[in-house]
Amino acid sequence: MKLREIAHARAGDKGNLINISLIAFDEADYPLLAEQVTAERVSELFAPLIVCPVERYCIPALGALNFVLRRAPTESVTRSLNLDAHGKGLSFVLLNMEVDIDRDGQAG
Numbered sequence: 864m865k866l867r868e869i870a871h872a873r874a875g876d877k878g879n880l881i882n883i884s885l886i887a888f889d890e891a892d893y894p895l896l897a898e899q900v901t902a903e904r905v906s907e908l909f910a911p912l913i914v915c916p917v918e919r920y921c922i923p924a925l926g927a928l929n930f931v932l933r934r935a936p937t938e939s940v941t942r943s944l945n946l947d948a949h950g951k952g953l954s955f956v957l958l959n960m961e962v963d964i965d966r967d968g969q970a971g
Contacts, residue, residue, distance in 0.1 A: 864964050870896060872954035881913075881932040883954055886925065893926040899962045905930050908960060909953070930957075 866872075866885070869892045874883045885900060887893045902919035909917070913932045920929040932953075 864962055865958065866896075866900065866960045866962055867955075867958035869962070869964075870958065872958050874952070874954035874957075879934040879936050881934065881953060883930045883932070883957055884927055885930070885957060886927040890926040893923060895962060895964060896926075896928055897921055897923075900928060900957075900960065902930070904960065905932075905957065908956065912953075 869889070870885050870887050872883055872885045874881065876882065883905075885896060887896055902917045905919070906913070906917040909932055912934060914935050915933045918931040920931075922929060
């Protein structure tokens with residue numbers, strides 16, 4: 864199942880930092896997000912765009928995870944010729960990640 868079926872996301876950036884928040888639609892799905900959407904998996908997903916491992920912050924009270932990604936200094940908002948220099952569309956990349964869930968809604 865794609866993350867977009869159980870969560871939504873917001874992304875923003877400042878300089879070469881990208882911030883992506885992943886928020887469960889239903890708080891009951893937060894443990895699944897915390898278990899399966901690890902900093903390592905997000906690092907692998909964005910490996911072509913980033914220079915350091917991803918930092919993950921857990922916010923259980925909001926049913927959310929926050930990820931901080933670092934781009935090379937030459938790839939900051941004001942220095943890149945990429946079409947989406949701001950990285951706001953990267954939340955959709957994260958929401959396309961697969962998670963393993965069985966029919967009862969439990970991690971499988």
